[in-house]
Amino acid sequence: MTSPAAEIVDAAAYAQAVEDAVKASAAYYAGGTSTLDDDTYDRLVRGIAVWEAEHPDQVLADSPTGKVAGGAVEGDVPHTVAMLSLDNVFSPEEFTAWTASLARRIGREVERFSVEPKLDGLAIAVRYTRGRLSRLITRGDGTAGEDVSHAIGTIEGLPQNLAEPVTVEVRGEVLMTTAQFEHANEVRTAHGGQPFANPRNAAAGTLRAKDRAYTVPMTFFGYGLLPLADTEASLAERMGELSHSDLMAQVAAYGVNTTASTDVPGVTADTAEQVLARVKEVAALRAALPFGIDGIVIKADLAADQQAAGSGSRAPRWAIAYKLPAVEKITRLLEVEWNVGRTGIIAPRGVLEPVEIDGATITYATLHNPSDITRRDLRLGDHVMVHRAGDVIPRIEAPVAHLRTGDEQPIAFPEACPRCGAGIDTGEQRWRCENGRNCHLVASLTYAAGRDQLDIEGLGHTRVVQLVEADLVADLADLFALTRDQLLGLERMGETSTDNLLAAITAAKDQPLSRVLCALGIRGTGRSMSRRIARHFATMETIRAADAETMQQVEGIGTEKAPSIVAELAELAPLIDKLVTAGVNMTEPGAVPPSPTAGDTADSESPEAAEGAVTPLAGMTVVVTGAMTGPLEKLSRNQMNELIERAGGRSSSSVSKKTTLVVAGEGAGSKRAKAETLGIRLTTPDDFATLIADFVD
Numbered sequence: 001m002t003s004p005a006a007e008i009v010d011a012a013a014y015a016q017a018v019e020d021a022v023k024a025s026a027a028y029y030a031g032g033t034s035t036l037d038d039d040t041y042d043r044l045v046r047g048i049a050v051w052e053a054e055h056p057d058q059v060l061a062d063s064p065t066g067k068v069a070g071g072a073v074e075g076d077v078p079h080t081v082a083m084l085s086l087d088n089v090f091s092p093e094e095f096t097a098w099t100a101s102l103a104r105r106i107g108r109e110v111e112r113f114s115v116e117p118k119l120d121g122l123a124i125a126v127r128y129t130r131g132r133l134s135r136l137i138t139r140g141d142g143t144a145g146e147d148v149s150h151a152i153g154t155i156e157g158l159p160q161n162l163a164e165p166v167t168v169e170v171r172g173e174v175l176m177t178t179a180q181f182e183h184a185n186e187v188r189t190a191h192g193g194q195p196f197a198n199p200r201n202a203a204a205g206t207l208r209a210k211d212r213a214y215t216v217p218m219t220f221f222g223y224g225l226l227p228l229a230d231t232e233a234s235l236a237e238r239m240g241e242l243s244h245s246d247l248m249a250q251v252a253a254y255g256v257n258t259t260a261s262t263d264v265p266g267v268t269a270d271t272a273e274q275v276l277a278r279v280k281e282v283a284a285l286r287a288a289l290p291f292g293i294d295g296i297v298i299k300a301d302l303a304a305d306q307q308a309a310g311s312g313s314r315a316p317r318w319a320i321a322y323k324l325p326a327v328e329k330i331t332r333l334l335e336v337e338w339n340v341g342r343t344g345i346i347a348p349r350g351v352l353e354p355v356e357i358d359g360a361t362i363t364y365a366t367l368h369n370p371s372d373i374t375r376r377d378l379r380l381g382d383h384v385m386v387h388r389a390g391d392v393i394p395r396i397e398a399p400v401a402h403l404r405t406g407d408e409q410p411i412a413f414p415e416a417c418p419r420c421g422a423g424i425d426t427g428e429q430r431w432r433c434e435n436g437r438n439c440h441l442v443a444s445l446t447y448a449a450g451r452d453q454l455d456i457e458g459l460g461h462t463r464v465v466q467l468v469e470a471d472l473v474a475d476l477a478d479l480f481a482l483t484r485d486q487l488l489g490l491e492r493m494g495e496t497s498t499d500n501l502l503a504a505i506t507a508a509k510d511q512p513l514s515r516v517l518c519a520l521g522i523r524g525t526g527r528s529m530s531r532r533i534a535r536h537f538a539t540m541e542t543i544r545a546a547d548a549e550t551m552q553q554v555e556g557i558g559t560e561k562a563p564s565i566v567a568e569l570a571e572l573a574p575l576i577d578k579l580v581t582a583g584v585n586m587t588e589p590g591a592v593p594p595s596p597t598a599g600d601t602a603d604s605e606s607p608e609a610a611e612g613a614v615t616p617l618a619g620m621t622v623v624v625t626g627a628m629t630g631p632l633e634k635l636s637r638n639q640m641n642e643l644i645e646r647a648g649g650r651s652s653s654s655v656s657k658k659t660t661l662v663v664a665g666e667g668a669g670s671k672r673a674k675a676e677t678l679g680i681r682l683t684t685p686d687d688f689a690t691l692i693a694d695f696v697d
Contacts, residue, residue, distance in 0.1 A: 006047030011058060014051045017044055021064045037385070038200075038294060039326030042088070065314075077137045078144045080169065080228055083125060085142070085314055086118075086297065086321040092276050095298070098320050099272045102300065105317060106308035112301040114244045115278045116259055116266035118321050119221050120292035121175025122204050124148070126158060126220070126256075127228065131165035133158060138207070142314075150210050157220035157257025167231045168239075170256050171224035176203045177291045184216040185398065186375070194401035195376050197385040198328055199292055219291065222251040222258045243301045263289065263656075263674060268301055279322055281677060284670035286324065287389035288654065295323040327389040329362075330400055331355035333382045336367065336411050340419040342443035343521050344433040348373060348411075350384070350396050357388045365394040369429045370413055377401075379408035436571070437521065438475070441468055448476050448519035452527055452638035454508040455515070458501040466490050476519065477578035479505055513540060513588040514642070516579070522568050524561045527638050528653070531645055532556060533565075538593040540576065540586035544569055553594070590646070615648025616692050621658055622649045625672060626665030631689040631696050647692040655680065663688045 008014050021044050024036040036044065045064050052059045059065075089095045103109050125145065127135040133152060138145040152158075155174060162168075176184060181199040184206065189195055191214055196202035203218055225247045227236035239247065245268050252258045259265050264282050269275045279296050286293055300306050300318040309318035335351035348367040355362050365386050367373055376398050378384070383403040388394040417424055417433040419440060425432045433439040445464045449456040456479070467473045472486055482505065487498040511519075514534035518527050525533065536554045537543040551562040569576075580586060624640045632640065640663075641651035655662060655674040662675040665685045675682055689696055 005050050006043045008047045008051040011055075014048065014055075014058070015060065017048050017051075018060050018063050021045055021048065022062055025064060037326065037328055037330040039329060042323065042326075076144060077135075077140075077147050079125060079137070079140075079142070081226055082142050082311070083123065083139045083145065083171070084311060084316055085139075086319055087315045088295075088321045088323045090323050095276065095279075095320070095322055096272055102309060102318065105310075106300075106305055110300045110302075110305050111270075112243070113269045113272075113275050114248075114266055114299045114301040115269055115275055115282075116223065116297045116299075117262075117264045117282055117289075117293040118295035118297045118323075119173040119175055119223075119259075120200050120294045121173040121221075122200075122207055124172065124174050124207070124220075126170045126172065126222075127168075128162055128170070129167050129230075131162040131167075133160050146208070148207050151207055151218075154206075154215050155218045155220045157222075159255045162254040162256070164254060166235060166254070167228055168235075168254075169226050169228050170222045170251055170254075171226070172220055172222035172256075172258075174203050174207055174218050174220050175199060175291055176206075176218055179290065180217055180219065187214050187216050189375050189377070195398040197330075197398045197400050198387070220257055222248070222256045223297070225251050241303055243303060244299050244306075245301050262291075263677065264293070265677075281673040283324055284673040285677065286327075287392050288670070288674070292327075293324070294326070295321045297321055325358045327358055328385055328387050328397070329355045329357050330383050330385055330403075331362075333378065333380060333384045333396065333399075335380065336373075338414050338418045340417060340433055340440050342437065342440050342447050343523055344417075344436040344439045345523070346414065346417065346424060346431045346433060352384075352386065355386060357386065357394070360388065362386060362388060362394045365396045367396055370426075370431055371429045373411055373413075378411060379404075380411055381405075381408040441474070444521060445473065445476060445479070447521060449479075449508075451636060453515055453519040454511050455504075456501075456508050457504045458497065459504065463490075463501075475575055475578070477575055477582055477584075480509065480579070480582035480584065509582070509584045511585060513538075513586055513591075516540070516584060516586065517543075520572055520575070522565060522572070524564050524568075528641065528651060529554075529556060531642065531651075534588040535591045535645065536594065538588050538591035540580075542593045544573070544576070616694075617644060617647040617649025617661075620649040620660040621652050622661045622663065623652050623655050623659050623671060623675075624663045624665075626668030628663075628665045628685045630686040632685045643692065643695060647695040661688075 006017065008017055020036070021041065024041055024044075048063060049065050052063065052065060089098055099110065123139045125137045125139075126133065127137070134149075136148045136151055136155075138148055140146055153160075176199040178199065181196070181202050184202050185195040191212075196205060206216060206218060225239060227239050231239075239250075242250070245266065248258055248260070248266055252260050264285055267278060269278055275298055282293070282296050298320050300309060306316070306318040309316070311317060332353040333350050334353055337349045337351060339347050339349055341347060348370065350365045350367045352363055352365055367378070376396075378396070378399055382399040384399050385397040386394055387397050414424065416422065417435070417439060420433060420435055422439065423434040425434055437444040442461065442464050445459075445468070446461045448454055449459040449464070459479075467479075467482075467490075470490065472482060473479055482502070484498055484502060487493050487501060488495070512534065514531040517525070517534055518530040522530075532554050533543060537546065546566065548559075548562040548566050551557055551566055552559065557565065622644045624637060624644075628635060628640065635643065644651040649660075652659060655671045655678070657678060659675065659678075659680050661681050661683060662671060663685060664672045664675070664682050672682065683691070
């Protein structure tokens with residue numbers, strides 16, 4: 001659901017709303033800053049439109065409802081064809097009403113729709129003369145725009161030369177991907193500038209910047225193609241007859257970037273129901289995209305339908321933007337909390353003035369690490385841009401520096417561990433208590449005993465607290481030395497519960513090496529990485545003997561992570577020795593240690609393949625989503641991943657073009673939708689169980 005329109009009660013409030021909207025638009029299009037986030041601006045404009053509909057004789061000349069986006073910015077390069085904005089809808093009902101209105105206007109049902117993601121960037125017109133990139137022009141006021149040709153060479157997706165020597169104009173969106181945005185802020189702050197609040201503002205400010213001492217890349221996605229005055233007549237005539245989807249195919253054939261290269265390519269749909277289904281699919285994929293989208297653009301695909309519908313002064317009547325709920329809002333940073341994790345990592349968390357984003361009230365957001373706070377120049381009391389998409393943990397992007405009042409205060413960093421008072425190791429970006437895991441022993445042991453690690457039933461948080469407070473355990477290995485008398489001496493521990501817990505602890509000694517590794521909680525590893533390491537090296541002895549170069553042979557471990565893992569294994573040596581003495585298993589069933597000469601050709605993904613066995617999932621990357629049924633019903637997600645790897649495959653938590661198979665159970669959502677979009681094979685839990693029957697216990 002979208003936020004309601006801003007309420008405007010009288011002419012004075014209306015005039016103020018128009019002034020606020022115009023200022024916000026001018027600030028954004030002039031320099032990439034804004035006093036309002038997108039959702040607040042949309043609500044303000046909708047409120048203005050509601051008031052104007054009720055008071056048509058009092059509409060102000062500078063109202064944003066009568067201008068294209070960017071209309072506050074003057075331009076000196078005339079557009080060959082007006083570069084209009086899009087009207088918006090916010091619900092299936094509003095979209096259905098728009099399709100009915102369009103059908104009445106053209107006298108028939110629209111034959112076919114095109115459906116594309118609405119990219120969250122800045123619209124520009126790109127002119128090619130005889131196939132060579134010659135000019136970049138902003139939207140401006142729709143009739144003329146600003147020449148930003150100085151940005152040529154900094155925008156990925158815009159080739160200097162087309163595949164054919166044609167004279168055409170490609171229209172599209174300039175934006176920054178998530179990676180480009182992070183890089184841009186690193187470079188900008190290194191040169192003494194304030195970080196941009198979000199990728200959209202970064203693209204707008206960067207596109208116009210002429211005199212900076214640095215350049216940062218942006219990305220272009222084409223969404224339109226039209227002839228220029230000196231375009232060859234036959235080509236111009238043909239372009240006027242092509243459908244939008246055919247024009248986009250031509251843009252891609254010329255070598256210009258389009259959404260066809262992404263996980264959300266433009267598609268066509270024959271009915272409004274099919275359009276709405278695609279809207280749901282794209283919305284489900286939104287959080288995982290490497291660039292921002294704020295909606296879906298729906299157009300009458302055929303040229304004849306577009307011509308029959310025509311255009312207004314602000315927007316074409318044959319296209320609409322279906323806006324998605326905002327994933328970014330501006331709010332205030334009230335406080336910073338410093339929390340200590342189970343491995344001793346000291347992590348800052350921002351306390352926010354509550355703000356609603358995508359249906360959830362957000363009061364806390366991730367702040368990454370101390371160096372990130374310093375780099376972004378965050379201060380208490382700052383207005384900050386907060387981002388949340390889907391189930392992603394909310395994060396603070398950057399301060400909205402131009403909203404500062406001067407009352408903001410520096411953020412104080414801890415000088416000692418906020419949990420135990422010990423010193424802090426500040427040698428890496430993520431600070432750590434010098435007591436490491438022992439600082440938060442309860443969290444460390446609770447994690448180790450969890451279902452996906454050693455699976456010690458009966459050893460939950462409350463019981464671990466008892467053991468630690470009674471000084472019965474000081475590390476993980478001490479669990480295996482507990483006696484019956486010690487446990488019976490604890491409150492609420494009877495004979496039955498004591499015997500059950502001791503049996504569970506004894507059973508934990510036989511867990512595979514991958515689970516023991518995971519229980520150790522080595523930084524930079526998790527369940528999947530622990531399995532990869534264990535299956536590659538097969539024994540703890542081999543793992544401990546590996547240097548950083550050898551550790552990099554494991555898939556997913558690079559030059560930065562490898563030394564950290566090796567160093568932490570060395571740090572854990574006394575604990576590992578105690579576990580060995582306690583009789584804890586230190587081998588991975590079925591895995592074969594790499595030979596000394598195997599190098600990086602060793603098969604770390606499939607030990608069965610190394611033994612010459614044929615496995616049903618050999619060479620396959622498998623993603624599991626939704627609730628499992630049948631023989632797999634009682635398996636946790638971690639157990640499913642272990643099963644996949646025993647059967648020779650590789651488990652993954654995300655769907656990509658590299659995914660081979662998606663096991664889609666009941667309630668499968670965005671991952672299933674993405675698999676369907678990418679044409680990846682889908683299977684049910686029951687059929688998957690049959691496929692790997694020999695490996696199901």
